[in-house]
Amino acid sequence: MPISSPKPAARKSNPSIGVPFGSLLDIEHLTAKEISVIFENASRFHSRLAKNSSRQQLTKVLAGRRVALLFYEASTRTRVSFEFAAKNLGAVTTVVTAAASSIEKGESLVDTGYTIQATGAEVVVMRHPSSGAAQLLAQHLHVPVINAGDGMHEHPTQALLDAYTMLRHKKSLRGLNVLIVGDIFHSRVARSNIQLLSKFGAHVTLCGPPELLPALASSLAPGIEIQRNLENALVTADVIMMLRVQKERLEGLNLNIADYVANYQLTPDRMRLAPRDAVIMHPGPMIRGMEITAEVADGPQSAIVEQVANGVPVRMAVLTRALGIKK
Amino acid sequence: MTRPLLIRGGHLIDPPNNIDASMDILLRDGRVAEVAAPGKIPAKDFEIFDAKGLIVSPGLIDIHVHLRQPGQEYKETIATGTAAAAAGGFTSVCCMPNTVPVNDTPEITAWMQSAERGAIVNVFPIAAATAGSMGVRLTDFTALKNAGAVGFTDDGKPILHDDIMRASLQAAAKLSVPVIQHAEDTRLTGGCSMNLGPTSFRLGLRGMSIEAESGIVERDIRLAQETGGHIHVAHLSTAKALDAVRRAKRDGIHVTCEVTPHHFTLLDEHVGAYDTNFKMNPPLRAASDREAMLEGLLDGTIDAIATDHAPHALHEKEQEFDRAPMGITGLETALAITLQVLHHHRKAPLKRVIELMSATPARLVGLKDRGTLSRGAHADITIFDPKKKWKFEAQTSRSKSKNTPFDGWEFTGAVVATIVSGKLVYRRDSTHR
Ligand SMILES: [Zn+2]
Numbered sequence: 025m026p027i028s029s030p031k032p033a034a035r036k037s038n039p040s041i042g043v044p045f046g047s048l049l050d051i052e053h054l055t056a057k058e059i060s061v062i063f064e065n066a067s068r069f070h071s072r073l074a075k076n077s078s079r080q081q082l083t084k085v086l087a088g089r090r091v092a093l094l095f096y097e098a099s100t101r102t103r104v105s106f107e108f109a110a111k112n113l114g115a116v117t118t119v120v121t122a123a124a125s126s127i128e129k130g131e132s133l134v135d136t137g138y139t140i141q142a143t144g145a146e147v148v149v150m151r152h153p154s155s156g157a158a159q160l161l162a163q164h165l166h167v168p169v170i171n172a173g174d175g176m177h178e179h180p181t182q183a184l185l186d187a188y189t190m191l192r193h194k195k196s197l198r199g200l201n202v203l204i205v206g207d208i209f210h211s212r213v214a215r216s217n218i219q220l221l222s223k224f225g226a227h228v229t230l231c232g233p234p235e236l237l238p239a240l241a242s243s244l245a246p247g248i249e250i251q252r253n254l255e256n257a258l259v260t261a262d263v264i265m266m267l268r269v270q271k272e273r274l275e276g277l278n279l280n281i282a283d284y285v286a287n288y289q290l291t292p293d294r295m296r297l298a299p300r301d302a303v304i305m306h307p308g309p310m311i312r313g314m315e316i317t318a319e320v321a322d323g324p325q326s327a328i329v330e331q332v333a334n335g336v337p338v339r340m341a342v343l344t345r346a347l348g349i350k351k
Numbered sequence: 352m353t354r355p356l357l358i359r360g361g362h363l364i365d366p367p368n369n370i371d372a373s374m375d376i377l378l379r380d381g382r383v384a385e386v387a388a389p390g391k392i393p394a395k396d397f398e399i400f401d402a403k404g405l406i407v408s409p410g411l412i413d414i415h416v417h418l419r420q421p422g423q424e425y426k427e428t429i430a431t432g433t434a435a436a437a438a439g440g441f442t443s444v445c446c447m448p449n450t451v452p453v454n455d456t457p458e459i460t461a462w463m464q465s466a467e468r469g470a471i472v473n474v475f476p477i478a479a480a481t482a483g484s485m486g487v488r489l490t491d492f493t494a495l496k497n498a499g500a501v502g503f504t505d506d507g508k509p510i511l512h513d514d515i516m517r518a519s520l521q522a523a524a525k526l527s528v529p530v531i532q533h534a535e536d537t538r539l540t541g542g543c544s545m546n547l548g549p550t551s552f553r554l555g556l557r558g559m560s561i562e563a564e565s566g567i568v569e570r571d572i573r574l575a576q577e578t579g580g581h582i583h584v585a586h587l588s589t590a591k592a593l594d595a596v597r598r599a600k601r602d603g604i605h606v607t608c609e610v611t612p613h614h615f616t617l618l619d620e621h622v623g624a625y626d627t628n629f630k631m632n633p634p635l636r637a638a639s640d641r642e643a644m645l646e647g648l649l650d651g652t653i654d655a656i657a658t659d660h661a662p663h664a665l666h667e668k669e670q671e672f673d674r675a676p677m678g679i680t681g682l683e684t685a686l687a688i689t690l691q692v693l694h695h696h697r698k699a700p701l702k703r704v705i706e707l708m709s710a711t712p713a714r715l716v717g718l719k720d721r722g723t724l725s726r727g728a729h730a731d732i733t734i735f736d737p738k739k740k741w742k743f744e745a746q747t748s749r750s751k752s753k754n755t756p757f758d759g760w761e762f763t764g765a766v767v768a769t770i771v772s773g774k775l776v777y778r779r780d781s782t783h784r
Contacts, residue, residue, distance in 0.1 A: 052553070134669055154671035155555035156625030164669075175673070176555030215555060243549035276541075 046147070046168035046346040049158045050178040051219040059220065063188055065341035066334075073112065073337060083114035089347055092145035093119045094136070095172075096152040101308055101332055102172050102182070106149050109339035118145070137161045147346045150174075155212075168346040176210050182307050183216035185338040187224070189331050190263055193303045197224035201260050203251075204228065205288060206267030206315055207236040213307040214267060218244045231257045232288060235277045254288050258298040265305045266290050266316050281314075290316045295325065303327050354398045355379040356773055360389065361402025361734065365409060366702050366710045367723040376407060378730035381772040386724060400775075402734055405767055408705045409724050410442025410731030411686060412712040414477075415506075415531075415585055415609060415657035417678070418444070420468070421459065422451025427662040427751045430469035432682070435660070435750040437777035439682040440766035442731035443473040444660075445716055447506045448484065455479035455490045457498035464499050471776045472769070473731070475716065477502040480519045480530060484508045489515070492522040501716040504531035506585060507632075509567060511537065516571060520580025529583040529607070529715060534567040534592060535559070535633065544673045546619040546634040554625065556672065559634055565591035572599040572606055583715060584608035586659045588633040590643035597652045607715055608647075609657040612681060612688040615644040617756060627668045627675035628756045631661065634677075645692070648707060649699055655712045658685045662752030680750045683743065684757045690737050690764030701737060709733070730773035739765035 043049065051059075072082055091110040095103055103119065110117045120140065131139075133152070140148055147168050150158055155175030162169040173179040187197060194200055202221050208214045208230050221228050222245035229249040230237055242248045251257035258264065269284060290304070304316075304326045312318045321328060356378040363374035363386065375392050377385040385392055413436065419427040429446075436444050446463060448454035454463065460476045468474070478500035482488045484507070492503060503523055509532060510516045516530070523530045540559045545551050547558025568584055572595055575582040587593055587608045599606045613631065618638055622629040629635060647653040661678025668675050689708065693699040713722025720728040745758035769777035 132666065132669070133671060152671070154673050156672040159624050160669075160671060174555070178555070212555060215553070238552070240547075240549060240552045244553055 043159070043162040044166055044168045046348055047162045048170045048180050048342055048346065049162055050171065051180045051183050051216045051223075052178070054180075056223045059184065059187075059223065062184055062338070062341045062345060063191065065344065066184075066188055066338040069340040070334070070337035082112055085344060085349055086110065086113035086115040086347060089115045090144050090146045091115045091117045091343065092140045092148045093117060094140060094148055094150040095119065096122045096150070096157075097173070099151050099173070101335070102151060105332070105335040106172060106339050109336050110343055112336065113340055113343060115343070133157060133161060134164045137165050141165050141167050147343065170342060170346055173212050175212065176215070177212050178216040178219070179212040180216050181335070181339055181342055182213050183220040184342070185331060185335045186217055186265065186305060186307065187220050188338050189305065189327055189334050190303065192330075192334070193327065194262060197221060197226045200226040200262050202226050202228050202263045202265065203231060203257050203261035204265045204267065205231045205254060205257075205290065207270050207273070208232055208241050208267070209236050209238060210270050210273050211267050215244065217265065218248065222247065229257055229261070233279065233284065235279045255294060255297055258294060261298050261302050263303050263305060264290065264298060265307070266310075267307065268309060268311055269314050285314060288315065290320050292317065292319050292323070295320055295323070305331055308332070353774060354396060355384065356400060356730075356770070357392060357394060357397040358400040358402050358407055358732065358734070359392070361405045361407035363407045363724065364702055364705050365724040366706045368725055370724070371702055374407070376724060376732070378732070378770070378773040381730050383724050383726055383728045383730055385726060400734070400768065405734050405736050406701060408733045408735065409709045409722050409728070410769070410771065411440045411708045411733050412443045412718065412722055413441045413658050413660070413682065413685070414445040414655060414712045414716055416444045416446055416660040416682065417449065417662065418446040418474070419662060420450060421462070425664055425751070428468075429463065429474060430471070431749060431751045432660070432662070433470040433472045433474065435680070435682040435748060436472045437769045437771070438749050438766065439684070440686045440733040440735060440769050441472055441682060442733065442769060442771045443475060443718060443721060445475045445477050445501060447477055448479040448504065449507045453479050453484050455482050455484070457491070457494045460495055460498040460500050472771050475499065475501045475718065477504050477531060477716075479503070480505050480510060481515060486510055486512060486515055489518055489522060492526055496526050496528060500528075501718065502529045502531050502583070504533065504585065506531065506533045509533050509535050509537060513570070513574065517574050517578055520574055520578040520582065524578060524580040528717060529581040531583045531585050532567065532571050533585050534564050534571065534587070536563045536566050539563040542673070544630060545622055546636050548619055548637055550620045550622060554622070561589045561591050561640075564589045564633060565595060568592040569595045572596070572604055575599075575606055576602070576604045579605070581605045581607070586611050586614065586633055586657065587653070588614045588636050588640060588644070590640050593643050593647050593652060597647070600652065607654040608652075609655040610644050610648065610653050611657060611659045612685045612692075613679065613756065615641060615648060616688055616692050617641075621756070625672040626756070627670065627672055628679060628754050628758075630672065630675055630677055631659070631679050632677035645697055648693060649697060649703070653707070655715060656685065656689055656707045657712070658682055660750075662750050663754045664752060668754050678754070680748065680752055680755045682750065683748055684755065684760070684762075686735060686766055687741075687743065687762035687764050688757070691762050694737060695763055730770060732770040733766065734768040734770070735764065735766050737764045739763070739767070741765045
């Protein structure tokens with residue numbers, strides 16, 4: 025027995041086995057090729073959306089298909105973005121939230137999934153506070169599952185729309201210096217972005233205090249750099265991605281908010297250290313005056329609003345992929 | 352009245368008596384009547400067990416199992432748990448007190464051992480060290496010991512307060528029994544569901560640090576030194592805690608420890624895609640920790656192998672990883688894994704395997720006349736074939752629960768028969784050999 029790699033465990037460690045085709049559970053197990061196809065399709069939808077005239081053509085793509093949005097956690101932008109993406113394609117959507125369903129009565133995730141599937145959902149988009157919840161659901165359903173954020177694990181469509189946005193400003197991800205600042209430890213957005221960017225050969229630098237950015241973070245992918253000093257890190261950044269300070273998570277940590285703001289807030293002064301064509305991004309929700317000042321968030325280098333807009337075509341591409349539509 | 356049982360033609364290994372040779376053994380009236388060179392015991396009106404090509408060993412003893420009764424019979428019962436134990440070659444098991452209610456009284460301790468429970472191997476309860484395992488007030492150690500308890504622990508709810516641990520060690524020392532600690536500083540492990548490391552970071556799961564284990568082990572060693580009590584570290588899993596034990600032993604402090612088969616076989620990365628059958632406490636650790644466990648088993652620092660058999664129902668394990676309960680079953684795979692990893696792979700002699708799984712566990716919890724095949728000892732015997740190839744399938748498990756990471760594993764080394772008090776309680780299907 026090769027005890028370093030027991031066979032049955034290795035079988036289970038490939039999460040795509042036993043998972044419905046078309047599911048999107050994480051970025052980690054996607055290939056760069058698969059991601060590029062999503063970008064191409066997103067771009068096609070994007071240009072059609074821009075020309076309002078083709079709306080009717082768009083709505084035929086998923087006409088009558090049923091998309092369930094299962095949200096165990098509050099979310100505005102992701103839910104609305106998925107909903108509009110589905111409706112743009114003509115799909116029927118239903119939103120199930122934790123508060124308004126049998127979830128509150130203690131039904132298990134797997135049972136909720138079975139119920140939603142039995143009522144005719146053809147794809148389930150899920151947001152859940154537990155890491156791995158999307159994987160669990162997908163292992164039990166025969167319809168595809170799209171992970172809209174699972175705990176601290178991944179938020180794959182956010183990383184897709186982030187990279188898609190970067191590509192609308194920069195020629196290529198290869199060699200791009202992407203700086204991610206803030207609470208990396210608790211962030212599923214950071215994990216997904218790091219996975220995606222490293223697949224495309226971007227140079228990722230993470231910046232934050234040890235409480236929010238443990239040294240372990242560099243184990244996520246090869247070549248990841250950790251910087252504790254924001255000023256130093258800004259100098260070479262082509263893209264600056266600011267993460268929300270998750271105040272509710274700071275309780276147990278020895279982290280002083282005033283210190284954090286003093287050291288890591290993205291201010292106009294600090295932005296002068298960065299290249300003039302550096303792009304500022306934020307996955308939201310954004311706390312102005314905390315991790316970023318209003319001047320920077322609304323400044324000329326900010327792509328924050330654009331990110332939100334790009335979420336729709338990217339999710340349209342992900343939904344058509346899930347339902348096996350090749351466009 | 353059962354007829355005497357003559358086991359002949361086997362290779363007998365009895366570490367306490369330094370026997371490692373072809374020997375016949377006669378069991379009569381629940382005891383070992385005679386051990387003699389092959390053919391020297393004249394066959395009279397005996398039941399005969401032909402052990403040609405097999406190892407005959409003192410019955411295996413598992414000092415850390417959860418039988419879930421009373422209170423959680425949907426996971427396991429004393430009857431089903433001991434059936435699994437017999438199939439795994441165990442003739443005695445020590446059951447943990449985290450039942451519902453907690454085993455903190457002589458009544459529950461006695462109830463667990465009652466014949467009505469239907470145990471087919473010996474059951475020795477380990478009682479709670481504090482009332483309800485709440486860590487506040489000591490239980491009545493003397494009364495519990497008189498009722499049959501062989502040790503004290505608040506397993507699963509580590510004793511964190513120094514004064515309670517000190518008092519436990521003092522009370523246990525007077526009775527010459529161990530205090531068994533699940534070494535986890537739960538103040539550092541809130542919300543954690545696996546080992547802290549690259550895998551936990553990648554999966555977005557909170558991880559338990561090495562220090563959460565080693566800190567408690569180091570503290571307990573200090574208190575054992577201070578009180579002269581016997582501290583036994585349950586399911587030790589980190590190199591750092593093992594080093595502390597190694598140093599303490601060198602200093603003559605009364606500390607012992609056990610390790611589980613999964614901790615010397617699997618790694619944290621085997622959690623794979625959030626497989627909850629790889630979730631247990633302590634969690635699977637890094638490769639360096641696993642290697643340290645193997646070294647500790649080989650160099651004698653680790654005293655015993657124990658399974659921490661922890662059955663859970665399917666609906667409990669089929670949950671989000673952070674919500675699923677910790678623990679895996681282990682009784683039916685322990686010997687096979689140990690033979691595979693320790694004997695075949697790391698070349699430990701069978702004598703060492705039997706020391707770790709029978710002779711030393713018996714001594715740790717003071718099971719008199721067990722863990723040995725001296726004349727007059729209890730006729731508890733495990734017969735196994737270290738070369739037999741077989742495949743473990745969870746669905747065929749005798750345990751009520753199937754939460755094992757070893758489903759589908761192929762092993763070399765299988766239990767052939769288990770004998771308790773001279774009676775055959777398990778025999779491998781003859782079509783299998
Ligand atoms: Zn324990």
